[in-house]
Amino acid sequence: MKTRGIAPALGLAVLAAFALSACEQSGLAHRSLAPIPSETVALMEQAGTTKEAPMLIRAYKKEAELEIWKMRSDGRYVHLKTFPMCRWSGQLGPKRRQGDRQVPEGFYAIGPAQMNPNSSYYLSFNVGYPNALDRALGHTGGDIMVHGACSSAGCFSMTDKQIAEIYAIARSSLAGGQRAIQMQSFPFKMTAENLAKHRLDPNFDFWKQLKEGSDHFEVTLQEPQVAFCNRRYVFNAAGAANLDPDAACPPLKQDPEIAQAVAQKSAQDDAKIAQLAQSGVKPVRIVYQDGGQHPAFASRVPEVSRPETIVPPTEIALDEKPNRGAGSAAAKVAAKVAAKLAAKSPVVTLAAAKAAAESRQTRVVALAPMRSDHRDLSALAASDTSPTNSVKKLARSNKEAGDIPTPPASIGVRKSAAAHSTKSF
Secondary structure (H helix, E strand, O other): OOHHHOOHHHHHHHHHHHHHHHHHOHHHHHHHOOOOOHHHHHHHHHHOOOOOOOEEEEEEOOOOEEEEEEEOOOOOEEEEEEEEOOEEOOOOOOOOOOOOOOOOOEEEEEOHHHEEOOOOOOOEEEOOOOOHHHHHOOOOOOOOEEEOOOOOOOOEEOOHHHHHHHHHHHHHHHHOOOOOEEEEEEOOOOOHHHHHHOOOOOOHHHHHHHHHHHHHHHHHOOOOOEEEEOOEEEEOOOOOOOOOOOOOOOOOOOOHHHHHHHHHHHHHHHHHHHHHHHOOOOOEEEEOOOOEOOHHHHHHHHHOOOHHHOOOOEEEEEOOOOOOOHHHHHHHHHHHHHHHHHHHOHHHHHHHHHHHHHHHHOOEEEEEEOOOOOOOOHHHHHOOOOOOHHHHHHHHHHHHOOOOOOOOOOOOOOOOHHHOOOOOO
């Protein structure tokens, strides 16, 4: 985003809308209008940015981290803060259908109308799934949120304290005139090491598209302009705003300097991926029972949704050179893995079955819990002593009604708490 897109008049209108919505739900006003913590404001000053400056969000499922970036006066973004994610659900890979519990992967836009101060999950905002590409690919579902309560059925779930801070930062940026906050959602950090490990995953080609967008951001430290054609992402292409996601891509023009820098980074990473593969890094398929959480919350697993599924994922190592006749044996091994996981968590059945089918062309060579490569954010989690107040209230009310389902993780935008749906997303 360029600074000339910031409109002060829009900011005043957004601020008024926040105040009005809070007045309509006076019991929740203290949540949606809470100030940004003074420590975070101090971080902004140190980084050369302000509360009103545009922000950008980057989320990583495998690492269970959500990053906040803020724009400096030169139009470039600087990393402000990383929040450990309390809960995400599903598997690595994009969301494809309603009810699959998948957390979306892609590039999304969050406007003022998507902010929900009246959420049953403390506070929330809609990430903007499905985008135009999702719809062109036939992906269904919606109302995917970043919210509190540590409960996920397809959402990015934080603690109540975390979402209060993230919401305040977003509210201030939108009130400062930012028209939409870009959210970049990835399966994992787009490093050569991660891509080398996942090079045989059926989502790899899609993930390479996401990496291209990530490279544009990391090379320029500016928000990449996102468009779609030929059912794929296009980044920083001149005049691409009106492209049809279903139509073939026309000749696209990019800034030569940026295009060269992105191509250079991509070539370096591809060379490193090849080097890692040659050095013996095995391709893997990771299967979760139902998503995960940052290890900083390991001591508080009983407080989150579906705690029985918070276990280390199964990492299936695959052989790129299958032997004739090895396919059926590999399929049997993968099928056993699927059966064991499905017995513990029916949610994993489809993902594990898919892994079994794909293994007909590979050979399973190892089964082991994946070692965590998360950064230590334990101090942040330890300082957050009450992550699930809102979900506890929901669980209590369900119990009194004689039903104890997993609370819905997604909340409709611009609805009161009483009007939220209970469907799966």
